[in-house]
Amino acid sequence: MLEGLSVQDNGIPIYVQLRDQILALIGRGQLKPGTQMPTMRQVAVTLKIDLNTVQRAYAELEREGVLSKQRGVGTFVTDTVPPPRNTKKQLQEFAARIAAQAKGQGIALDELADALTRLVGTKR
Amino acid sequence: MLEGLSVQDNGIPIYVQLRDQILALIGRGQLKPGTQMPTMRQVAVTLKIDLNTVQRAYAELEREGVLSKQRGVGTFVTDTVPPPRNTKKQLQEFAARIAAQAKGQGIALDELADALTRLVGTKR
DNA sequence: GTCATTGTATGAAAGTATGCATACAATGGA
DNA sequence: TCCATTGTATGCATACTTTCATACAATGAC
Numbered sequence: 001m002l003e004g005l006s007v008q009d010n011g012i013p014i015y016v017q018l019r020d021q022i023l024a025l026i027g028r029g030q031l032k033p034g035t036q037m038p039t040m041r042q043v044a045v046t047l048k049i050d051l052n053t054v055q056r057a058y059a060e061l062e063r064e065g066v067l068s069k070q071r072g073v074g075t076f077v078t079d080t081v082p083p084p085r086n087t088k089k090q091l092q093e094f095a096a097r098i099a100a101q102a103k104g105q106g107i108a109l110d111e112l113a114d115a116l117t118r119l120v121g122t123k124r
Numbered sequence: 125m126l127e128g129l130s131v132q133d134n135g136i137p138i139y140v141q142l143r144d145q146i147l148a149l150i151g152r153g154q155l156k157p158g159t160q161m162p163t164m165r166q167v168a169v170t171l172k173i174d175l176n177t178v179q180r181a182y183a184e185l186e187r188e189g190v191l192s193k194q195r196g197v198g199t200f201v202t203d204t205v206p207p208p209r210n211t212k213k214q215l216q217e218f219a220a221r222i223a224a225q226a227k228g229q230g231i232a233l234d235e236l237a238d239a240l241t242r243l244v245g246t247k248r
Numbered sequence: 249g250t251c252a253t254t255g256t257a258t259g260a261a262a263g264t265a266t267g268c269a270t271a272c273a274a275t276g277g278a
Numbered sequence: 279t280c281c282a283t284t285g286t287a288t289g290c291a292t293a294c295t296t297t298c299a300t301a302c303a304a305t306g307a308c
Contacts, residue, residue, distance in 0.1 A: 010140075011136075011137055011139070011140040011143075011294095012136050012137070012140060013135055013136070013137075013264085013265060013266090014265080014266075015135075015265080015266090016134075016135040016136060020217075020221055022224075023220070023221040023224040023225060024217050024220040024221045024224070025220075025224075026220075026223075026224035026227070027219070027220030027221055027222065027223035027224035027225075027227070028216075028220040028223075039283080039284065039285090040284075040285070041283090041284075041285095049266080049267085050265095050266055050267045050268075051267095051268095052265090052266070052267075052268090052287095053265080053266065053267080055285085055286080055287095056265090058285090061228075064225055064228045064229070065228030065229060065230075066224050066225070066227065066228035069284090069285060069286095070274085070275080070284085070285080071273065071274040071275065071284065071285045071286075072273080072274045072275030072276070072282095072283065072284050072285070073274085073275060073276080073283085073284065073285085074283090074284065074285085075284085075285080078227075078228065080227055080230075090229075090231075091231060091235060091236070091239050092239060094226065094229060094231055094236065094239075095236060095239035095240055095243060096243070098222055098225075098236070098240065099240065099243050100130070100132060101132070101134070101218075101222075102218065103130060104130055104131070104132055104134075104141060104145065105144075105145075105148070105214070105218060106128075106145060106148035106149065106152065107214070107215055107218055109240050109241075109243055109244045110240075110241065110244045111215055112215065112218065112219060112222070112240060113237045113238075113240040113241045113244065114237075115215050115216060115218075115219035116219050116222065116223060116233050116234075116236060116237040116240070117233075117234065117237045118219075119219060119220065119223050119233055120233045120234050120237070135264095137294085137295060137296090138295080138296075139295080139296090163253080163254065163255090164254075164255070165253090165254075165255095173296080173297085174296060174297050174298075175297095176257095176295095176296075176297075176298095177295080177296060177297085179255080179256080179257095180295090180296095182255090193254090193255065193256095194254085194255080194304090194305080195254065195255045195256075195303070195304040195305065196252095196253065196254050196255070196303080196304045196305030196306070197253085197254070197255085197304085197305060197306080198253090198254065198255085199254090199255080
């Protein structure tokens with residue numbers, strides 16, 4: 001799984017690159033819920049980056065709810081919990097956030113919507 | 125043209141965001157060779173960022189040969205068009221990332237896609 | 249020549265990112 | 279219990295990013 005990761009010096013912070021790459025792996029279904037993530041130290045050594053940097057990426061992913069960490073054990077991809085009570089409002093806000101992000105990358109909203117719809121299919 | 129630009133605080137340096145967005149605009153053909161770029165000061169004021177930050181983005185683009193600057197005159201898009209960026213791949217990556225984020229928040233992909241599609245409508 | 253415009257340059261200050269070194273804390277297995 | 283593994287935390291050093299303030303330099307219009 002570590003082969004799917006790589007960082008480079010293009011101005012984008014390493015922890016952001018790592019965070020986004022892991023997000024992509026999960027979103028693409030190449031990292032399934034419940035699977036154990038490589039150890040922070042493994043990532044640090046393999047990618048030749050600092051443990052603190054990995055820590056930061058993992059911490060953000062945990063805050064976003066996609067990873068869960070256990071001391072002395074390891075880090076795992078979160079099991080998809082059934083949407084507890086996701087309000088329309090929450091959805092709208094999330095969508096708006098995503099829309100802004102997409103715009104920032106020069107990605108058209110309708111294309112993004114299409115891509116997401118396609119992902120719905122490939123995931124099951 | 126300034127409408128096509130926006131920056132946000134997502135960990136990625138502002139000058140990188142700006143640099144990449146301009147690259148995308150040119151690569152997409154929305155900024156044609158020879159056209160004059162907005163003044164550095166215009167960009168700075170409009171995006172509410174510092175002149176130095178814009179300067180850095182423009183400087184990198186000039187170093188890459190995408191822009192050429194002329195004192196007292198302005199900045200222009202170079203005739204040599206950069207190789208088209210792999211937007212399809214980029215879109216997929218972005219979508220995958222978003223998918224994982226949504227999952228972490230218990231948001232269904234199809235609902236998100238719907239919400240985004242609705243946003244497309246409201247935007248014009 | 250004068251003047252507004254536009255790019256160029258600098259220095260200080262505050263915050264962030266990264267690396268390096270080191271240590272602590274929880275877990276689970278021998 | 280002892281120990282290796284894994285996440286957590288800190289302190290220090292260095293470099294990068296951004297803002298603010300200010301100034302200089304070339305260009306073109308008048």
